[in-house]
Amino acid sequence: QVQLVESxxxxxxxxGSLRLSCAASGRTFSFxxxxxxxxxxxxxxxxxxxxxxxxxxxxxxxxxxxxxxxTIFRDNTKNTLYLHMNSLKPEDTAVYYCAARQxxxxxxxxxxxxxxxxxxxxxxxx
Numbered sequence: 001q002v003q004l005v006e007s008x009x010x011x012x013x014x015x016g017s018l019r020l021s022c023a024a025s026g027r028t029f030s031f032x033x034x035x036x037x038x039x040x041x042x043x044x045x046x047x048x049x050x051x052x053x054x055x056x057x058x059x060x061x062x063x064x065x066x067x068x069x070x071t072i073f074r075d076n077t078k079n080t081l082y083l084h085m086n087s088l089k090p091e092d093t094a095v096y097y098c099a100a101r102q103x104x105x106x107x108x109x110x111x112x113x114x115x116x117x118x119x120x121x122x123x124x125x126x
Contacts, residue, residue: 002026002034002115004098009120016088016124022081022098022117031079032056035101038072038083039110040094040122047110050096051083055104066092088124095119 008020020038024031037052051072052061060072071084081098099113107113 002100004100004115004117006096006098006117006120009096009122011123011125012088014088014090014124014126017084017086018088018122019085020083020096020098020120020122022083024079024081024100031074031100032076033104035103035105035107035112036074036081037099037101037107037113038081038096039099040092040096041119042091042094045094047097049108049110052106052108053081054106059106061106061108085122088122090124090126092122093124094122096122 003025005023033055035054038050039047040050041047049063053072057074069087074081097119098117100115101107101113
């Protein structure tokens with residue numbers, strides 16, 4: 001079993017930055033062997049893909065809406081996934097979830113993932 005715990009959410013003004021973290025743990029868990037990702041869900045909307053990274057960190061994928069503003073990266077020595085968000089917009093307001101999959105590659109669909117965190121709220125004021 002894998003546990004994922006997000007942190008770093010909060011309230012920020014438009015144009016500001018935030019860094020989300022996701023700490024992974026588990027008894028038989030090898031963080032470097034899991035592709036990982038970030039998703040978000042705004043009130044009244046479907047959950048949507050934000051970014052994904054391969055187990056090694058060599059490959060990344062981003063939603064068009066965040067490309068050039070968000071950066072996903074990981075520290076496998078700390079079993080931690082990150083999402084650095086710049087130039088935040090009010091439309092980025094959502095609960096952000098980290099996810100891990102039993103596959104080393106990137107994944108852009110929620111169905112690609114086996115484990116999910118509880119989410120962290122990001123609110124961007126205009």
